[in-house]
Amino acid sequence: xxxxxxxxxxxxxxxxxxxxxxxxxxxxxxxxxxxxxxxxxxxxxxxxxxxxxxxxxxxxxxxxxxxxxxxxxxxxxxxxxxxxxxxxxxxxxxxxxxxxxxxxxxxxxxxxxxxxxxxxxxxxxxxxxxxxxxxxxxxxxxxxxxxxxxxxxxxxxxxxx
Numbered sequence: 298x299x300x301x302x303x304x305x306x307x308x309x310x311x312x313x314x315x316x317x318x319x320x321x322x323x324x325x326x327x328x329x330x331x332x333x334x335x336x337x338x339x340x341x342x343x344x345x346x347x348x349x350x351x352x353x354x355x356x357x358x359x360x361x362x363x364x365x366x367x368x369x370x371x372x373x374x375x376x377x378x379x380x381x382x383x384x385x386x387x388x389x390x391x392x393x394x395x396x397x398x399x400x401x402x403x404x405x406x407x408x409x410x411x412x413x414x415x416x417x418x419x420x421x422x423x424x425x426x427x428x429x430x431x432x433x434x435x436x437x438x439x440x441x442x443x444x445x446x447x448x449x450x451x452x453x454x455x456x457x458x
Contacts (some may be wrong), residue, residue, distance in 0.1 A: 298388040299371070301419070303397040307375050307384060313418035315429045316321045319339050319440040320414040325451035327380040327404040333447055334383045334402050335374075344450050346445040360385060362445045380404060394425035415440055 310316075324329060333340060338360055341351035350363040354371070362370040370393045376384040381409065384401040396419075403414040419429060 298445075299369075300393065300395070301389055302387055304373075304388070304393055305386060305397045305399060307399070307401070309321075309397060309399045310384070310416050310418045313397070313399070313420055315417075315426050317340055317417040317421045317433050317436055318414065319417075319437050320412060321441060322410055322412050323444060323448040323451070324405050324410045324457070325448055326409065327406055329451045329455065330404055330413060330447070331380045331383065333451060335377050335379075336427045340450075343363045344447040345439075346446075347439055347443075350416070352380075359388075375399065376401070392424045395419040396422070412443070413444055 325414045333344070338351050341362075342346045343383050345365050348362060349365055350361070352361050353359070354361050355373075360370075360372040360374070362372060364370075370387045371389040372387050372415055374383075374385050375428075378380050383399065384399060387395070387398040388396070388436040398417075398419045401418070403416075405412040405414070413453050419426075421429065
């Protein structure tokens with residue numbers, strides 16, 4: 298059963314009760330990373346292992362996402378700033394306990410590559426907040442693996458061009 302979450306805005310990234318922030322340097326330039334995040338939405342399962350389906354909705358203003366284990370989200374895109382930022386809010390989820398969730402991807406040029414920073418900002422019931430904080434190491438590993446695979450994918454695509 299889908300649960301409606303609070304329709305928070307971008308400011309929630311800075312004020313959320315749970316903020317998990319991860320960063321990594323990629324060799325790909327910001328434009329390539331942005332395209333993979335915001336324009337090649339259906340390509341997410343190829344590089345982010347936890348994602349089994351990702352597709353645009355509402356003429357690109359939203360996304361439908363399914364994760365391993367069956368969690369499903371309907372999202373609204375909050376920011377799509379080419380080569381700089383991509384952020385979305387979860388509007389509905391089929392998992393209990395969440396109240397609000399926004400994810401933000403910031404892209405900063407770093408030499409010839411990109412510093413990618415992912416912020417997972419959430420509010421949830423107390424047990425879920427505790428579980429999210431305890432999951433930080435695993436989420437960090439998932440981020441590292443996903444961005445590593447994304448960088449490999451973008452390098453391979455650039456070599457084929």
